[in-house]
Amino acid sequence: PAYTPTPPDPPTLDLSECAIATHLIVCGDRRGSLHVYNVPTSDDGTKTLEPVSSLYGLHGANGVTSVVYAGGDIYSTGRDGHCRRLALEAGGHITEVSMFKPVKGVEWIERLILAPDGDMLFLVFHSTDLVLHSVNQNRALLKLSCGGGHRSFTFSSDTELLTDKTVRVGYIKGGMVHLREMNLSEVLSNPMLQQPFVGKEAISMEVIDTTADGSVLIAVGSEECTICILRVEIPSGESSMSIRCIQTLQGHLSSVRALASTPSGLHPDHKLLFSGGARASVKAWLLSVKDHHNASPLLLSDMFLHEPQTHHHTRGRWRRKNVAFKADPECRVMSLTTFPLPALYGPSGHQNLLTGKHYLAVGCSDGIIRQYVYCEKDCDFTALSCLSFHNRCVLKVGHIIHRDPAWCSSSQTAASNDTSDAVALLFSTATDGKLVFWSLNQSLDVWLRSTLKKLSAEEVMGSNWEEDSRTASSLDDEQCCAEPKVVLVVKVHQSGVNDVAVMPVAGAADVSCYRIATVGDDNCLNVLECSVSPPGGGWSSIDLLPSVVVTFQYSEPNAHSSSITGVQFLSPTAVLTTSIDQRLNVWEITNGSLVFVWGMVHDIADTAALKVFQTTCIQWSKVAALCGIGFQCFQLHMVTDAVTRYPPDSLSHI
Numbered sequence: 001p002a003y004t005p006t007p008p009d010p011p012t013l014d015l016s017e018c019a020i021a022t023h024l025i026v027c028g029d030r031r032g033s034l035h036v037y038n039v040p041t042s043d044d045g046t047k048t049l050e051p052v053s054s055l056y057g058l059h060g061a062n063g064v065t066s067v068v069y070a071g072g073d074i075y076s077t078g079r080d081g082h083c084r085r086l087a088l089e090a091g092g093h094i095t096e097v098s099m100f101k102p103v104k105g106v107e108w109i110e111r112l113i114l115a116p117d118g119d120m121l122f123l124v125f126h127s128t129d130l131v132l133h134s135v136n137q138n139r140a141l142l143k144l145s146c147g148g149g150h151r152s153f154t155f156s157s158d159t160e161l162l163t164d165k166t167v168r169v170g171y172i173k174g175g176m177v178h179l180r181e182m183n184l185s186e187v188l189s190n191p192m193l194q195q196p197f198v199g200k201e202a203i204s205m206e207v208i209d210t211t212a213d214g215s216v217l218i219a220v221g222s223e224e225c226t227i228c229i230l231r232v233e234i235p236s237g238e239s240s241m242s243i244r245c246i247q248t249l250q251g252h253l254s255s256v257r258a259l260a261s262t263p264s265g266l267h268p269d270h271k272l273l274f275s276g277g278a279r280a281s282v283k284a285w286l287l288s289v290k291d292h293h294n295a296s297p298l299l300l301s302d303m304f305l306h307e308p309q310t311h312h313h314t315r316g317r318w319r320r321k322n323v324a325f326k327a328d329p330e331c332r333v334m335s336l337t338t339f340p341l342p343a344l345y346g347p348s349g350h351q352n353l354l355t356g357k358h359y360l361a362v363g364c365s366d367g368i369i370r371q372y373v374y375c376e377k378d379c380d381f382t383a384l385s386c387l388s389f390h391n392r393c394v395l396k397v398g399h400i401i402h403r404d405p406a407w408c409s410s411s412q413t414a415a416s417n418d419t420s421d422a423v424a425l426l427f428s429t430a431t432d433g434k435l436v437f438w439s440l441n442q443s444l445d446v447w448l449r450s451t452l453k454k455l456s457a458e459e460v461m462g463s464n465w466e467e468d469s470r471t472a473s474s475l476d477d478e479q480c481c482a483e484p485k486v487v488l489v490v491k492v493h494q495s496g497v498n499d500v501a502v503m504p505v506a507g508a509a510d511v512s513c514y515r516i517a518t519v520g521d522d523n524c525l526n527v528l529e530c531s532v533s534p535p536g537g538g539w540s541s542i543d544l545l546p547s548v549v550v551t552f553q554y555s556e557p558n559a560h561s562s563s564i565t566g567v568q569f570l571s572p573t574a575v576l577t578t579s580i581d582q583r584l585n586v587w588e589i590t591n592g593s594l595v596f597v598w599g600m601v602h603d604i605a606d607t608a609a610l611k612v613f614q615t616t617c618i619q620w621s622k623v624a625a626l627c628g629i630g631f632q633c634f635q636l637h638m639v640t641d642a643v644t645r646y647p648p649d650s651l652s653h654i
Contacts, residue, residue, distance in 0.1 A: 024039065024092050033059075034064065034067070036051060037049040037050070058096070059079065059080045065109055066109070068112050074087075074088055077110075079109070082099050082109075083100060098298065101250065108126075109122055110125060118136070120135040121134055144171075155167075166184075168181045198224060201223045201608070201628060203256070203257055203609070204259045204608065205219070205627045214233060215232070215234075216613060216623070217230070217289060219273055221258070222255065227248070227249035227259070227275055229245065229297070232625070243631065247297050249275075251299060252281055252283065253277075255277050257276060257335075258274075258333050261273045265376060266355065270286055271287050275336075279329065280364075282303045282360075284300040285298065286300050300379045331366050333362055333364060336361070341354045353451065359399075365394070370387075373447065394430045395498060396497060396498070423546045425438065426439075433492060433494055433495055435491075435516070435518060437489075442485065443483060443484045488550070493521070499567045503516075503571075503572055515530075516530060517567045523559060523560050524557050525556040525559035525564065525587065531547075532547070533547045568610055568611065568612040570622060573590065574589070580607060604632050607627070608627055610624065
């Protein structure tokens with residue numbers, strides 16, 4: 001049967017493009033909107049279709065140019081220069097998942113072609129040229145001077161292009177019809193000098209996932225407002241590596257300065273990636289790690305720190321105490337740290353409530369550390385509290401979750417009392433050279449109890465819960481006393497502390513001992529030995545703070561000749577550092593001091609981040625990744641696990 005999809009406003013609206021899904025038709029109109037129509041499964045006499053879902057003005061006033069259905073998702077392009085990915089839900093409802101601009105400086109995208117290898121080919125008009133652009137290769141495969149997109153033209157079908165690599169173009173120019181036919185096989189086989197994978201400079205890095213076959217996913221944030229997902233392959237038994245950019249995440253308004261990842265609580269084989277940058281923005285992405293050849297990024301939600309955030313007690317009413325959450329629009333997110341809340345509370349009786357919820361700490365340039373709870377189900381950030389101890393630009397935040405087997409009996413009591421069964425510590429550094437430890441247990445325990453109280457009250461009062469001012473006031477008063485408390489302050493550097501690494505001391509008599517390495521702008525490397533113990537009154541004494549004591553400190557005042565930007569532990573007795581001087585140094589902790597083992601010069605200028613991860617495909621091997629003006633990996637071979645040595649000739653790099 002034949003059907004006529006009708007737009008919501010027939011006199012002024014014309015449908016331009018459409019894609020066919022299962023019993024659904026997705027159409028775009030000349031006002032930049034998308035409409036979904038449900039096709040009847042049987043011929044019931046209906047000849048016209050009404051839209052069941054619409055997104056108005058998605059591509060601006062110049063209209064939608066193409067709509068493609070693939071892999072259960074909808075891809076749309078328009079004359080606003082953007083490609084949008086939309087999720088097709090049950091009932092025909094569509095929601096926007098992500099948006100990016102595939103070709104810089106181009107506002108007219110005429111068609112999207114999805115290649116079988118995952119490449120996205122865009123047919124665009126740039127000035128008077130017709131350009132076929134490849135996203136994976138980041139280059140133009142075809143460029144013809146046709147006079148511009150306002151002229152009549154025709155292009156070969158997707159099948160011809162993808163199968164035979166043949167392009168046929170016809171257009172009218174100068175009163176004449178021009179026909180061009182060419183084959184792209186020669187163009188695809190010719191190598192081309194590429195631009196850097198992140199453009200100007202990489203300034204942040206996060207290891208997302210590693211596999212047994214030596215494949216590693218790494219997220220790299222850049223100055224060009226993008227996040228590049230790299231796949232690093234380390235073949236077993238070989239020293240050669242391969243690096244390939246498989247996805248580019250776009251959407252930030254300025255440079256991406258901070259990245260943090262955590263396993264998803266609702267989606268198996270997925271990771272949550274939090275990204276923060278300038279303009280006070282934080283975004284949450286969902287990445288699939290099942291197939292390292294395609295991360296399938298999904299933008300879950302974004303947040304601007306300068307916009308009022310919903311407090312989980314105020315329910316839309318802004319209290320004076322929470323004004324600190326509203327940051328300056330020019331505030332920069334300098335560092336992020338996150339962990340799933342079930343990791344703190346263990347096998348308690350509230351797994352249904354805690355599953356899919358993650359703690360997130362945001363270190364900002366205005367000297368404030370903002371705390372949130374992120375909910376995967378609702379895709380929103382709930383503000384907890386603000387910490388303003390440093391009063392200077394916060395450079396680094398991190399966390400330690402310590403669970404001692406000797407406290408198992410206390411953990412059972414903790415679970416029944418709605419309190420955590422582990423020590424949760426937040427540490428932060430700033431330009432004042434101080435390392436500060438905060439206790440998170442009391443703050444998160446109050447959040448859990450108040451959330452349970454709110455759920456219980458909602459079940460009893462139903463819709464009257466929002467109007468119960470007495471209950472809301474009591475919860476607000478409880479939250480005001482739930483800010484994390486400082487448990488330790490150590491002056492470790494003369495100026496800014498750029499990076500911090502944590503390593504538990506395995507095999508020691510005291511299993512609560514940690515080694516914490518810090519580096520800064522004063523060219524100094526410090527390693528602290530800290531012991532962590534529960535409150536003196538046990539876990540039932542929630543008003544008491546855990547004890548964090550520095551038992552020993554190792555220091556090397558001249559570890560590098562310039563600012564040290566990265567530090568990582570290779571083992572409990574070996575430390576790896578890198579600096580602006582483009583050196584990679586290994587230090588060993590022995591006989592109460594730091595001993596230089598060996599060093600080498602790497603190729604990355606303005607080194608911004610250093611990460612170390614274990615590879616299971618090669619025994620006694622670790623990989624160090626650096627980013628700055630470029631990206632480089634080194635494979636480090638360990639002779640033995642007890643005494644670590646790294647001869648220079650055992651290192652390979654790309």
